[in-house]
Amino acid sequence: MTVHHVAVLALDGVTPLDLAIPTQIFTARPETTYEMTLCALDAKVRTTAGFALVADGGLEQLRTADTVVVPGFEPIDPITTLPDAVLDALAEARDRGRRVVSICTGAFALAAAGVLDGLHATTHWRHIDDFERAFPAVTVDRDVLYVDEGDVLTSAGVCCGIDLCLHIVRRDLGAEVANQIARGLVAAPHRDGGQAQYVPAPVAVAGEASLSGTRCWALHRLGEPLTLRVLARHAGLSQRTFMRRFTEETGTTPLQWLLAARLGRARELLESTDRSVDQVARDCGLGTAANLRLHFRRALDTTPTAYRRAFTRLASRGPAASPAVPREHTRAGDTAAAAP
Numbered sequence: 337m338t339v340h341h342v343a344v345l346a347l348d349g350v351t352p353l354d355l356a357i358p359t360q361i362f363t364a365r366p367e368t369t370y371e372m373t374l375c376a377l378d379a380k381v382r383t384t385a386g387f388a389l390v391a392d393g394g395l396e397q398l399r400t401a402d403t404v405v406v407p408g409f410e411p412i413d414p415i416t417t418l419p420d421a422v423l424d425a426l427a428e429a430r431d432r433g434r435r436v437v438s439i440c441t442g443a444f445a446l447a448a449a450g451v452l453d454g455l456h457a458t459t460h461w462r463h464i465d466d467f468e469r470a471f472p473a474v475t476v477d478r479d480v481l482y483v484d485e486g487d488v489l490t491s492a493g494v495c496c497g498i499d500l501c502l503h504i505v506r507r508d509l510g511a512e513v514a515n516q517i518a519r520g521l522v523a524a525p526h527r528d529g530g531q532a533q534y535v536p537a538p539v540a541v542a543g544e545a546s547l548s549g550t551r552c553w554a555l556h557r558l559g560e561p562l563t564l565r566v567l568a569r570h571a572g573l574s575q576r577t578f579m580r581r582f583t584e585e586t587g588t589t590p591l592q593w594l595l596a597a598r599l600g601r602a603r604e605l606l607e608s609t610d611r612s613v614d615q616v617a618r619d620c621g622l623g624t625a626a627n628l629r630l631h632f633r634r635a636l637d638t639t640p641t642a643y644r645r646a647f648t649r650l651a652s653r654g655p656a657a658s659p660a661v662p663r664e665h666t667r668a669g670d671t672a673a674a675a676p
Contacts, residue, residue, distance in 0.1 A: 340508065342372045343401035345426075346381045346391055347409040347418065347445060354407035354439045355383075357497040360521065361505065362405070367513050368505070373397050377422055384410050395425045403504070404429045408440030408494065412463055423449040435487045437504070439497035443490045447471040455485045460493035498523055510647045511603035547571055547582055554594065558601050558621045564590055598622050599635055606644040613640045 342362040346355055362372040375398060376391035383389060398404050404426065411417060426449035430436050438446045443459040444467060446452050453473040458464070458480050468476045477483050482491040482500040491500035498521070505514040550571045554562055567590055568578035582590045601620040605611055611619065617628035625640075632640050 338369060339371050340369045340403065341397075341401045342370050342403045342405060343375045343393065343397045344372060344405045344407065345395075345398065345422075346374060346376045346389065346407065347422065347442075348377075348382050349409045349411065349417075350381060350383050350389075351408040351410065351440065351494070352383050352385045353494055354409075354442065354497055355389075357439060357495075358405040358407065358437075358501055361498070361501040361517060362403075365517070367516060368509060373401070377419060395421060398425045398429050398434075399432070401429070401434060403435040403437060405437045405439065405501075406442035406445050407438075407497070408442050408460070409445070410441065412441045412444045412466070418445060418448060426451055430488070433487065435489070435504075437488075437500065438490045439500065440491060440493050443467065444470070446488070446490065447474055451488060452490070455488055456483045457485075457488075457490040458483050458492045459490065462493070506603075510607040511600055512607050515600075515604065547578070547585055551586075551593070555597060558594075558598050559619050560621065562594055562621065567594075594621075595631065596635075599631055602628060602632075602640065603643065606640055607647045616640065 342358070344355065344358045344362070359372060359374060362368075362370045364371055373393040374389075374391045375393040375395065377395060379390055379394075381389050381391055406426070422445070426436065426446060430449070430451045436446060436451055438457075438459075440460045441463055443452065443457055444463075447457070447467070447470070452471065456475045456477050458477045459467050461478070464476060464478055467474075480492060481496045482489060482503065484503065489500060489504065491497045502514045502518055502523075505517060550567055553570055554567060564575050564579065567582075568575045571578050571581075573581065579590065582593070586593060588596075598620045599622075602616050602622065605616045605619060606613075609616075613625045613628060617623055617625050620628075622628045622631060629639055632638060632643065636643065638646075
């Protein structure tokens with residue numbers, strides 16, 4: 337398979353967690369084709385946590401990379417704090433058709449380099465007003481986990497970078513590989529970008545148990561009829577209370593979550609088995625091939641057969657050679673995906 341080179345650019349004042357996400361997900365594994373290099377303007381880079389790190393590569397690695405990732409950094413005033421050499425390297429990567437990605441406040445660097453002009457983008461919710469004022473040429477999407485504009489992708493705050501990087505793996509190598517990596521990280525399965533980045537109650541209220549057990553139970557029974565009543569009964573709650581609690585925890589509704597989970601399962605089956613489209617539809621709980629095709633068209637703008645064909649080619653050629661693989665619609669209002 338063709339090696340896909342990923343350059344992670346650590347800017348001065350890099351946020352350690354933002355940096356750890358792409359370096360962990362895009363590290364070389366037997367099941368992937370990624371080769372990751374940590375890059376910086378200077379070999380020694382200051383972090384926001386009070387320690388420094390040493391980068392193996394410089395800006396020259398950005399010129400040969402297939403994907404360039406910019407993690408979040410502070411202070412977020414790239415127009416005055418980032419050297420011209422960094423901004424020029426990012427602009428050149430975009431001009432050369434490389435995939436350019438930001439995590440959290442890394443979007444400020446991409447915007448300062450002109451990479452985001454005329455595109456939709458997002459960043460950490462705490463800084464999104466400042467971002468919108470500083471870069472009027474960028475259309476800001478506030479209530480999303482990430483934005484996918486094809487070769488330019490941006491994530492919201494910090495841990496949303498996990499969702500974005502897993503989304504990239506799904507685009508490149510399929511849902512099965514992305515889920516393997518998520519399991520290795522002990523992370524939630526992939527969440528679509530249309531989910532809100534700021535959930536009103538991100539942790540359970542005191543005295544209330546999380547609904548993660550019910551979501552896990554449902555994920556193992558996607559082929560069964562799972563109604564709101566069935567889910568609420570498993571959680572031991574009224575339907576109204578279950579709906580409220582579920583939305584507070586996940587930022588989406590139970591039925592939207594369930595649909596996305598079933599589509600994710602369908603993608604895995606299409607990638608990893610030779611089951612017919614009819615059988616896949618039944619096994620993932622979408623009933624009929626016609627219903628599966630309808631939801632695939634809405635969510636992925638493709639058909640199950642075309643999706644399977646694309647990832648059959650991808651398995652032998654690698655992500656760098658397969659630009660036609662379908663990608664999800666990821667802006668606010670789109671279907672939200674499964675996250676226990």
